[in-house]
Amino acid sequence: MQATVTRQSAMRELRDTGRVRLPGRPALWSRWTRGLTLVLLIMIGVAGCAGLVTVIVAAVNGSSRITAATVVGMAMVAAMLAGLVALVLWWRRSLSRHVGVEHSPVVLEASGLTLRGVGPIPWRDFGPARNMMVRAEYSSGWTLRAVMPLTPSGLVNVNERTSAHLRRRISPSTGPAWNRGHRWIYVPGVEGMRQADVMQLINVAHQMFGHPSRTQR
Template sequence: MASATDTAWSALRQTGQVTLRGEPATWSRVTRWLFLVLGGLVGLLALAPLVVIPLVLLGGAEISLGIVFGVFGVYAMLTVLGVLLVLGYRRQVRYLALERQPVILDARGLTLRGVGPIPWHDVGPAQHRLVRNENSDGFVRRAVMPLTASGLAAVNQRLAPELRPRISPATGPIWNRTHRHVYVPGVKGMSQGEVMGLLNAAHQLFLDSPPRQR
């Protein structure tokens, strides 16, 4: 029985186009759960004073004004952190929904997460690279297609600003943040390695035989 990758590659060679069912990448699903776990921890921290303070009062101890202000300060910080986590979680849920949109490969380019087609000459072959973490200043290993010079101009200058985060997170200093890669999409029924192999095969196929001008 032919694998999903073999079937997609066969359709691509025969018809010049294949439409695949998008699926959230592993890192994207993990990020969603991370937000949920952190939110739960913040909730537990918020409950702690409500348990500790009554126990202290029952024990006959006095609570100074400094402790009261300290508790309010802690709650203020937890509130800010909670709001940031909620906003991050909602953003991640929206991104997960975008990842489920069709992934289309044809002679015009690659369409993913509702953006495209991205011309094949605007991206390099799919590969693993260390890139800036989506939610911190560290680096993580991601499957990406690096943007070429023409791709950098197309994404960072001509693509609508609200669509650029669907390509990849922006990196660089706050006064010059740019999108440098296309994150490899997830595809239902395929591993990340299989998706990368299919993208690279399509990349070579269509660059070697570019679409005819009509």
């Protein structure tokens, strides 16, 4: 592929050669989530500094006395903030590991789709790319994501025949603790292309190489 990837050039190569290899990049949701962790770290830092400054100013002005209870309270708040920082840093590191594999090439060919170092995933194992509400990655709520729903064969191949560390690259597991599983593939990011363009390219390849099948929500 040429250095600057466009939807038109990728589409042309796919149709002319039956295969296209694209430079991967972190998906939109992944970049937003990493940005969120940075915002959280800044907010925690500001809250900690503001609390410390408030106590110091109050002590200097004589409006409050520094007692044992004050020291204990400050220590508890500091411990809580330190715990929050540790949690957010762990979250950010786990995201960074995921971002690393997102730079792996995205390959579309007759044998399937390769993304984030996993594949080729057969076209019959998933449906066309689309935006849909799915379980959020780090909460019990729902969020809009660009995904490719797994078909019945895909559910078996991903959840029963793919190793755990590779399944996590396909999508986060969702569902109750006793029945967690992977139900879709997250659309990969491609350097130089919008998410909508990547979805369109995948769907064209799906029409070229895939077989009609019923996907499971």
